[in-house]
Amino acid sequence: MDSLVELDARVADCAACPRLVAWREEVAAVKRAAFADWTYWGRPVPGFGPPDARLLIVGLAPAAHGGNRTGRMFTGDRSGDVLYQALYDVGLASQPTSVSLDDGLELHGVRITAPVHCAPPDNKPTPGERDTCRPWLVDELRLLRPTLRVVLALGAFGWQATLPALAESGVSLPRPRPAFAHGAHVRLDGLDLFGCFHVSQRNTFTGRLTPEMLREVLSAAARTAGLTPRAPGPVD
Template sequence: MRGLVLLDEEVSTCRACPRLVAWREEVARVKRAAFRDETYWGRPVPGFGPPNASLAIVGLAPAAHGANRTGRMFTGDRSGDFLYAAMHAVGLASQPTATSRDDGLELVGTRITAPVKCAPPENKPTPTERDTCRPWLVRELALLTTLKAVLVLGAFGWQAVLPVLAEHWHVPKPRPRFGHGAEVVLEPRTDRPPVHVIGCFHPSQQNTFTGRLTRPMLETVLRRAKQAASIG
């Protein structure tokens, strides 16, 4: 547990990508009108969840006025509202809402993280920023020694997480293709258990408002991930 705590502390002080540092801090200074009285986090956002998690949910990056404001992944924006409500419905979260770091939310056997820890302009990190941030996720997954399944939200996350997983598991070539409900089992390089990698459309407003990703679709994939991770 202490290893993850130390890692999260290190993550929150990273200044490796000048463009991301400038953007996250500008957003925290200017703020959105609806949150003008709040103090924004304005730093890299570490993962969230218990240290003995057997399921990791991997997104893209913090939202400018969501996690960049609250300091917790998928907290304080509509994508998070959609995700946590579904997680609660399938028994992976203690409550259906996520509004702040001190709102009492607890995750069940699950840790939520992202391959890019800082909010990027237009939600689009560059390949260089993605690769610069990669060692954080490598270390994070190494510390999750009970990991059995990874649910990846979106094609960007899928492409970013496979090289990370290759540090610990055998990733076939050509690499598995992303798709909603896609699943591949990776065999370990060490004495760790195999890991199930499952794809899911990202719960962005672009996907949820258009019906590309519905609550039943998300809950179905979450239940499969929960089963693969042997939770409950």
């Protein structure tokens, strides 16, 4: 593939994992009562952000009634509300909310993706589904490589899925492979890897991940990538 546009189009047409295809289509047909008037996306959700991004954020998978409904990563659910607010707070997004494909949101130097592009039952893709989806992330990393400087993995799943994808895209990894931790920062072969707790409701509702913690990691990753974030901290 020669471009992210082509990659995104091919991702959106993927039907490689029968369990995920059945689930995403069932959710799109049954819907949630609050979104009864929506026409769900109901397909694999491609990455979102500019093709010359310097920072790539890697999550887990689209939410059944979030990305699977709207067609954009981390859009239309509470995890996305937290992430996009933080991106806006540090100057990496044009607005603090992400609700639909046509809401005008733009990211500044940042792209958001996931190692699994279909919404999984119970938010738990199988190891086989993760591995089947990996070539998409490998291709995305290769296409971004001319400008990419930092990868930020959200959660242990995102971290563990990113490491082999980085290796397959041509990035040399240390031995033993680095372990996930919130705030982890590993310097790789021409690329830096950061770790952050996932913006899941479990983490944000319990205070394991606070908005301040998220802004601090985003700001550190952005600075390392050569972007210019606003200072982390309370935002009016």
